[in-house]
Amino acid sequence: MSTQAARGHTPDSAKIILGWRLRVGWLRFLVIGIWLVFLLVPLYWVAVASIKPQGDLLASPPVWWPDDPTDLHYAEALNKFNGWKGLKNSLIIAIVTTIFAVVIGTAAAYSMARFRTGGRHLAFWFLSGRMLPPIAIIIPVFLLYSRYSEEWLGYALIDTRTGLVLLYTVFALPFTVWMMYTYFRQMPVSLEEAALVDGCTRIQALRMIAWPLAAPGVVSAAAFAFIFSWTEFLFAVVLARDHAVTLPVALAGMATSFQGNLYGEASALTMVSLIPALVLGILLQRHLVRGLTLGAVQG
Amino acid sequence: MNSTTAVDTRRRRSRAASSWVDRNIRWILVAPAVFVVLALTVFPLIFSLWTSFVQFDFSLGEEHPWVGLDNFRFNWEDPVWRRSLYITGALAAGATIIELGLGLILALAMLRPFRGRRVLMVLFVIPLFVSPVIVGMFFDLFLRRPQGPANQIISWLVPGQTAIDFTFDSPWTYVSILVADAWQWTPFMFVILLAGLASIPDEMYEAADLDGAKPRQAFFFVTLPLLLPIILVAVTFRFIDAAKLFDIIYTLTRGGPGTDTYTTTYYLYQQGFQLFHLGQGTAGSWMFMLMLTFIAFWLVRRLLRPVAA
Numbered sequence: 001m002s003t004q005a006a007r008g009h010t011p012d013s014a015k016i017i018l019g020w021r022l023r024v025g026w027l028r029f030l031v032i033g034i035w036l037v038f039l040l041v042p043l044y045w046v047a048v049a050s051i052k053p054q055g056d057l058l059a060s061p062p063v064w065w066p067d068d069p070t071d072l073h074y075a076e077a078l079n080k081f082n083g084w085k086g087l088k089n090s091l092i093i094a095i096v097t098t099i100f101a102v103v104i105g106t107a108a109a110y111s112m113a114r115f116r117t118g119g120r121h122l123a124f125w126f127l128s129g130r131m132l133p134p135i136a137i138i139i140p141v142f143l144l145y146s147r148y149s150e151e152w153l154g155y156a157l158i159d160t161r162t163g164l165v166l167l168y169t170v171f172a173l174p175f176t177v178w179m180m181y182t183y184f185r186q187m188p189v190s191l192e193e194a195a196l197v198d199g200c201t202r203i204q205a206l207r208m209i210a211w212p213l214a215a216p217g218v219v220s221a222a223a224f225a226f227i228f229s230w231t232e233f234l235f236a237v238v239l240a241r242d243h244a245v246t247l248p249v250a251l252a253g254m255a256t257s258f259q260g261n262l263y264g265e266a267s268a269l270t271m272v273s274l275i276p277a278l279v280l281g282i283l284l285q286r287h288l289v290r291g292l293t294l295g296a297v298q299g
Numbered sequence: 300m301n302s303t304t305a306v307d308t309r310r311r312r313s314r315a316a317s318s319w320v321d322r323n324i325r326w327i328l329v330a331p332a333v334f335v336v337l338a339l340t341v342f343p344l345i346f347s348l349w350t351s352f353v354q355f356d357f358s359l360g361e362e363h364p365w366v367g368l369d370n371f372r373f374n375w376e377d378p379v380w381r382r383s384l385y386i387t388g389a390l391a392a393g394a395t396i397i398e399l400g401l402g403l404i405l406a407l408a409m410l411r412p413f414r415g416r417r418v419l420m421v422l423f424v425i426p427l428f429v430s431p432v433i434v435g436m437f438f439d440l441f442l443r444r445p446q447g448p449a450n451q452i453i454s455w456l457v458p459g460q461t462a463i464d465f466t467f468d469s470p471w472t473y474v475s476i477l478v479a480d481a482w483q484w485t486p487f488m489f490v491i492l493l494a495g496l497a498s499i500p501d502e503m504y505e506a507a508d509l510d511g512a513k514p515r516q517a518f519f520f521v522t523l524p525l526l527l528p529i530i531l532v533a534v535t536f537r538f539i540d541a542a543k544l545f546d547i548i549y550t551l552t553r554g555g556p557g558t559d560t561y562t563t564t565y566y567l568y569q570q571g572f573q574l575f576h577l578g579q580g581t582a583g584s585w586m587f588m589l590m591l592t593f594i595a596f597w598l599v600r601r602l603l604r605p606v607a608a
Contacts (some may be wrong), residue, residue, distance in 0.1 A: 231430035277428035
């Protein structure tokens with residue numbers, strides 16, 4: 001330290017990393033400021049569109065703030081064109097999918113982490129689902145749901161919430177399995193062994209020791225599963241046209257048809273659909289990196 | 300007497316059952332996950348392999364005449380299909396590079412703590428939790444002429460009137476797609492690279508400083524090499540996801556003008572669910588999947604191997 005002080009500059013890593021001598025941090029705040037504007041302007045535009053009266057929506061030049069804001073679109077969006085149905089379906093599907101994916105995924109991850117079930121092959125088999133292009137699955141699943149599920153299972157899965165929940169669970173599993181797999185592998189085994197010595201069954205050890213200890217991992221895995229099913233579009237637009245229509249499908253319908261006549265309603269519904277994004281954005285901060293890379297990078 | 304024996308038997312039986320559960324617990328726990336994945340990915344894939352070789356048309360009812368490789372040939376001879384592969388690759392590569400650059404700059408800017416950093420972190424990751432169709436809609440509202448404000452903003456920054464049709468005019472549609480994709484996925488690169496940057500110990504920079512390294516040298520000889528494994532992980536994940544681009548196209552350009560912005564997923568969606576050419580659709584999706592798997596394997600082997608080592 002003394003030699004550096006003698007040389008007249010401290011090893012301020014931020015300055016060095018940026019690659020330029022930044023005596024003041026003005027460049028980094030310029031970067032942050034520009035990004036913030038880019039991030040917020042489209043959000044602002046939708047927020048304002050949701051309270052504009054109909055006449056201002058298609059006005060040219062564009063209206064940045066309406067003279068008389070209205071809350072009409074919020075009421076209309078839920079009544080018109082599948083708004084309320086979409087919101088309800090999306091909530092139900094996302095919650096049920098989350099529960100399924102977390103329970104099934106945690107169980108499998110625990111088995112793989114503690115007993116090395118299936119070794120690396122099984123783990124990578126689950127991971128490969130993350131790489132699979134959804135379009136390759138959705139065409140045959142559409143055929144199976146619409147033509148054969150009634151014949152084989154006695155229950156037509158097309159346009160049902162059940163059908164979507166099943167498919168979403170499968171596609172949320174790579175997240176939950178891998179997040180919990182890396183989590184369990186870092187957890188000490190000794191506590192569970194102690195419980196087994198004390199006469200617990202394996203199931204009890206899992207339920208009373210491992211599961212509570214893994215709670216933070218479970219929360220973030222659940223959040224990822226929820227967000228996945230809340231935002232998924234391709235499967236929903238193919239499988240759920242009417243009865244099981246989800247929020248993204250209802251929104252895309254509003255936005256792309258009607259020549260812009262429903263922009264206000266679509267914007268209002270979008271604002272509603274962003275609420276979970278905000279809540280989970282705050283909730284997930286600590287586990288975000290691990291979730292995005294399925295445990296490949298520790299955040 | 301009798302009742303106690305009965306209780307004993309029941310207890311013994313339940314103990315036997317629970318010890319059976321205990322012995323096979325590993326398989327019981329892993330079975331549901333394996334089963335649902337088998338049922339809803341492996342089985343449909345096998346099923347779709349069959350539909351790729353037959354003429355699968357709803358108008359034919361239950362008849363599915365064998366057509367061999369005709370479905371594959373149909374796709375391969377379709378210029379729109381070949382163009383869509385090219386567009387998909389170009390857009391995915393472009394998006395990955397742009398987002399890597401922006402994410403790195405942003406991560407460098409956000410590395411050191413400052414007042415309000417926590418709030419900004421929450422704001423910055425919001426796009427990751429927004430449905431991509433909604434992101435497409437954001438930019439549709441924002442860029443579409445005349446009611447979108449994009450042209451107005453450009454005319455403030457650059458003097459003179461501009462009238463760019465961001466969602467209709469050919470080179471601009473690609474720009475719009477990349478901008479929308481960067482809005483959504485730059486945060487992905489940003490959070491991963493930020494974690495990577497934060498994990499580089501300060502001592503490294505102190506050592507570089509003692510050795511007389513200039514800041515730029517420190518960046519190229521300390522930061523980049525140490526960050527490289529994490530950059531590669533991020534690039535692998537992002538590229539494979541970007542190659543599946545569909546939702547943003549659906550609400551932003553709708554594949555247009557004409558078929559200019561058809562990505563492969565969008566093309567196959569059109570084949571399968573607008574034209575109901577299900578045989579061609581599954582044949583194409585198999586080819587697409589094989590290509591993507593090949594690229595994924597290559598990326599994982601090439602890029603992730605050094606990380607694991």
